[in-house]
Amino acid sequence: MVLSPADKTNVQAVWNKIGRLDTYGWEALDRMFMSFPTTKTYFAHFDLSPGSAQIQQQGKKVADALALAAANMDDLPGALSSLSDLHAHKLRVDPVNFKPFLSPQLLTHSLLVSLATNYPEEFNPAVHASLDKFLASVSTVLTSKYR
Numbered sequence: 001m002v003l004s005p006a007d008k009t010n011v012q013a014v015w016n017k018i019g020r021l022d023t024y025g026w027e028a029l030d031r032m033f034m035s036f037p038t039t040k041t042y043f044a045h046f047d048l049s050p051g052s053a054q055i056q057q058q059g060k061k062v063a064d065a066l067a068l069a070a071a072n073m074d075d076l077p078g079a080l081s082s083l084s085d086l087h088a089h090k091l092r093v094d095p096v097n098f099k100p101f102l103s104p105q106l107l108t109h110s111l112l113v114s115l116a117t118n119y120p121e122e123f124n125p126a127v128h129a130s131l132d133k134f135l136a137s138v139s140t141v142l143t144s145k146y147r
């Protein structure tokens with residue numbers, strides 16, 4: 001997935017606007033757990049009731065990671081290297097199909113919906129397309145070290 005200069009401008013504009021706000025991060029996790037319940041198996045040690053303190057804390061971590069990614073779009077593999085190691089370890093195998101599990105796409109879908117509902121004015125079709133490409137690129141990096 002190649003991000004064009006226009007994509008990078010669109011993504012940066014959104015992150016300049018939302019700054020370090022993290023509401024969309026935990027809302028996206030709530031959406032992911034509700035819409036794709038198998039993802040809950042990875043967070044069995046969490047309190048998964050909607051908006052729990054642990055989900056909010058995790059949402060902030062996800063939002064911080066995406067802010068870092070948005071600031072380093074020319075080197076996503078480098079910026080997300082340790083996160084990629086962590087997800088390769090945590091998400092190695094789909095517990096149902098015993099195949100590499102591309103579940104970060106489930107979170108990226110939820111993130112898009114959450115960004116759209118929180119920032120409707122910014123979320124025009126061109127920004128939607130650029131965010132989709134950006135999140136797909138992040139997902140590719142996070143799943144690149146599956147064994």
Ligand code: HEM
Nearest residue numbers: 039042043061062065066090103104105106107108138139
């Ligand atoms: C855009 C996609 C994603 C991003 C940006 C992301 C980001 C993060 C971050 C920043 C952390 C915390 C790392 C740390 O504490 O050092 C984390 C941990 C984790 N992530 Fe993800 N993640 C994504 C997708 C997913 C998905 C889809 C799943 C599983 C359904 C998942 C499962 C986990 C698990 C199990 C942990 C460890 C949680 C804990 O025990 O504290 N991640 N992720």
